[in-house]
Amino acid sequence: MLVALIVTMLAVACGGRGGDSAVPDGTVVVGVATLQEQQPDPLIANVGSNLYPVKWSVGEFLINRDETGELVPGLAENWEVSPDGLSWTVRLRRDVYMQDGSPFTAADVKTSMDRAVANQGDPLFSGYALWSSVVSTVDVVDEHAIRLTLDRPFSNALVDAPAPIASGYYQRVGEAEFRRKPIAAGPWIFESQKQNDSMSFRRFEGFWDPSRTPTAKRLVLRIIPDETQRVAALQTGQIDIAANLSPASIYQISDGTVDVPDASQANIYFPDLFTGRPGRAADPRVRRALLMAIDRRGIVDVLYGGRGSVANSAFLPTTLGFEPAPDIPYDPDGARSLLAEAGAEGMEFELTTYASSTSVADVQKLAETVVSYWQQAGVKAKLNIVEPATYLANVRAHKYSDAIILCSPGSLLADPSQFSTFFSSQGAYSALKNEGIDRLFRQLDETRTVEDKEAVARELQRELDEKQYSSPLVNTTAVHGVGPRIAEWIPMAGNPVPGPYWTLETT
Structure with a gap:
């Protein structure tokens, strides 16, 4: 069942706050209540919905959900499943690049999948517990194809699979450094973070899908636990989006809201x-x-x-x-x-x-x-x-x-x-x-x-x-307050967290 997005935007001139803005040109700042464990790694970000905006920003998956919530092919172009449901052969997109500039290959998929299995005892990888328990082996067929062998049929073998990561980079820097500064194939490259304050990203100029390439150059997710402070930051131009507002705050929003039912x-x-x-x-x-x-x-x-x-x-x-x-x-x-x-x-x-x-x-x-x-x-x-x-x-x-x-x-x-x-x-x-x-x-x-x-x-x-x-x-x-610099933004249907940010367009 698809749920329609109700988007209410009031037209406001760019100088609606006297021309003052604490946000630099080309940057979008989103005020969120929490980023949970504050992990930029797209695999670890799978563990809780509050980190999904990070997962969708840094990671690009074999199968994606579009803005309507429908499953669509991502880095997996097509796939075949054996009659017994235990073997999945996946053909991968060509002419795709990872965020470090390396060509996307089957090795990036295998490295990520092997990593999820190897870390299944780590609570931070608990989001892959079921997937890891089902997958027996991951084999490279050729440069743009992989084969998953399962212990039992699992209809979500690709839907639940981890985002591919830059295999050469991962092998060079190791697990600990990768967690600190991950490289994957998503539309935003992780830049830096300040614990309990913010995460910063820059647009990946080599992202494979033009329809989901952000218009903004930089994205900042700022942690503002207090809702009153999030609203105040929106009103003073310190942030562009105030996420997850209660009805008590909505009437204070002068520029408009984006509502996501159910x-x-x-x-x-x-x-x-x-x-x-x-x-x-x-x-x-x-x-x-x-x-x-x-x-x-x-x-x-x-x-x-x-x-x-x-x-x-x-x-x-x-x-x-x-x-x-x-x-x-x-x-x-x-x-x-x-x-x-x-x-x-x-x-x-x-x-x-x-x-x-x-x-x-x-x-x-x-x-x-x-x-x-x-x-x-x-x-x-x-x-x-x-x-x-x-x-x-x-x-x-x-x-x-x-x-x-x-x-x-x-x-x-x-x-x-x-x-x-x-x-x-x-x-x-x-x-x-x-x-x-x-x-x-x-x-x-x-x-x-x-x-x-x-x-x-x-x-x-x-x-x-x-x-x-x-x-x-x-x-x-879900109700998100938006400022005058947001020209258009369509969150994912049925999605409470303020993302993904593919569709953000600024004035």
Whole structure:
């Protein structure tokens, strides 16, 4: 399902702020709440949605998503799959260059894939855990062809593959230096970073796709965690885009906004279901009661100004196979009764969240509101707020108990296979170990047609929702404020993070 982008731009003369601008000509500065672990390496940037703008800027993939969210060929020109689904032969584009000027070849693909497999024990490469577990060998067929041999059929073998990297450069500088200054084939070359402040990029003049070559010469991603400060920076011309704004800030934006409907979902997960620790949430009645105790419609209307919807399913409307799920209404009295029935009346329960996320605005306020509703239902709930970089690393290491909040991009979850990240035994952020769910993910991997994948996806959605293995809260619209120097910008449909930046045009 494709979601239309609503783009509202007010025409403002270049001198709309008296001609003053702190941004140099030819540079676009984007203010973001966080860049998580602040890794410029496009492979490591795959680990969390807050780093996707970096991944798309530095990296160029075998298969891309276009602005509508549709999968399109990237550096892979075409491919053939063996009848048993275990061998993929991929023909690569010619006349493509890496950011160091070296010709793009099959060696760049193999080096990157081998690297992902070799580092699969590193938490920073956890985004490739499933892919690495399936791929047996990567062989160079010729200068512009590779062959992947899989241990089992995996329909996302190319979609989930890492971005090719400059193999000669990588072999010369080694792993540590490459992580510090990566070279790949994307439209932006990483230049430098200031920890907890910014990342800077320059336009790659040799990028292979003219339709996605940026008009700006430089791109700066500036970390401004406080939303009020992001808006102030936009108003004073210090930045050109203020990402992920809440309704409280939108009315202050004089030049316009770019809105992306169904861009993300905020969901409560129960990590004890994965670790096998005894916990209250192991009882499905408790999970249902905790959701019934939250006025999610009120959260959408008040906290997000009506820009979103109540999430009654772990699936988003953008997900293949999505079907509207039964509503679970706000019922605090019913929640209290269900908790008493489960012997959990007055239970102690902790909700852990990151302080900010580029997927969902005001995630800390959202978590505070959830805890308040739980307390009103008689739960002795408390909130644990953690900085994003530390939080996500700890989630991947399963260090939290009771409940956590994660915010997921709709563009990623358009593919139902990607829910394995949260619900399969091998998922990087998984909060569930369940053989029945794992079986459905294996079936998704083995499907050959869209129709077959859609049928399995519907079964998966029903199972997740009926058992309430998570508590979906809200589906939100991403809102980005833009300044007068932005002439045009089309973010990816269903994408909450402010990117990609291929389509940025400046005045």
